[in-house]
Ligand SMILES: NC(=O)C1=CN([C@@H]2O[C@H](COP(=O)(O)OP(=O)(O)OC[C@H]3O[C@@H](n4cnc5c(N)ncnc54)[C@H](OP(=O)(O)O)[C@@H]3O)[C@@H](O)[C@H]2O)C=CC1
């Protein structure tokens with residue numbers, strides 16, 4: 543009887559402590575939103591960015607360079623990657639480039655070994671590379687569907703397995719996942735499943751680090767809406783699109799940088815994207831379908847898919 547009482551007391555005390563933690567977390571999140579959070583210094587840190595030859599990857603590289611971080615840039619497109627490296631070197635930081643195919647696990651592990659031997663310990667990892675097939679499910683070759691999952695989702699596992707051990711050894715590091723608003727709510731596109739996977743990976747990794755009390759290793763999840771980089775050229779919602787225009791690439795990266803340097807857990811860009819995310823969880827399915835239809839979210843990928851089809855017919859689109 544006394545033992546049962548003791549257990550109940552412990553649970554009540556734990557519950558009270560949890561409620562204090564919960565209130566503190568909500569209050570500090572509100573205060574962080576209102577006040578300017580303190581940004582950490584990353585001068586001299588080694589930052590690896592994947593997809594660094596692409597639009598957002600290049601801007602991330604330049605922003606990290608401005609903060610004084612040395613760079614390791616990965617991309618499958620060597621020429622574009624070198625172009626990013628050239629611009630970053632002009633900012634006075636050391637830059638090392640690697641041509642890596644992120645859809646191949648072995649290629650990731652081999653490049654990671656080379657980085658460790660040739661450059662040193664990566665302390666900031668920005669998993670930015672991403673692809674989309676942009677076809678209707680039944681029209682899409684299996685290899686392209688597979689590539690979306692390999693690059694946008696599986697690669698996150700291999701990258702983390704390759705670079706987390708050194709971060710753990712020092713209890714110091716930061717792993718950034720560039721996912722998407724389409725990792726929080728979906729529309730008709732092969733890409734969504736891979737980005738949902740990326741969000742799930744980020745969350746479970748974060749829980750694992752917390753459970754091991756590795757509080758020196760931070761994680762940040764970035765979930766942008768459409769960014770004007772060309773990756774989703776044609777994707778649009780109905781006439782109301784001026785309410786939610788595509789994001790400027792530089793704005794997207796600067797907002798992401800603020801979140802990373804503030805060691806923020808997650809950022810939706812723009813904040814408006816929290817609404818469909820919450821609606822997905824709170825409203826019945828049919829209510830969500832009604833809002834999708836009203837906003838044009840149900841068919842937003844059709845013009846993009848048409849674009850891809852046209853380019854494919856003209857032979858401009860790469861299939862791997
Ligand atoms: N643009 C948008 O609307 C949004 C983008 N995002 C995410 O942001 C990230 C960056 O997007 P963005 O800059 O627009 O895209 P880009 O296509 O401009 O850049 C992606 C880069 O990754 C490279 N890459 C593709 N596949 C591989 C691979 N297998 N191995 C190594 N590198 C590869 C690409 O090379 P190559 O050009 O040769 O294929 C390219 O240089 C992606 O994760 C994307 O999903 C999130 C929200 C919105």
Ligand SMILES: CC1=C(/C=C/C(C)=C/C=C/C(C)=C/C=O)C(C)(C)CCC1
Pocket residue numbers: 721722723724728729766767768769774777778779786818833834837838839840842
């Ligand atoms: C579905 C949907 C919307 C449209 C979202 C779109 C068009 C997102 C595109 C995101 C992209 C391209 C991300 C890339 O990573 C609204 C109108 C916001 C709200 C209703 C539900």
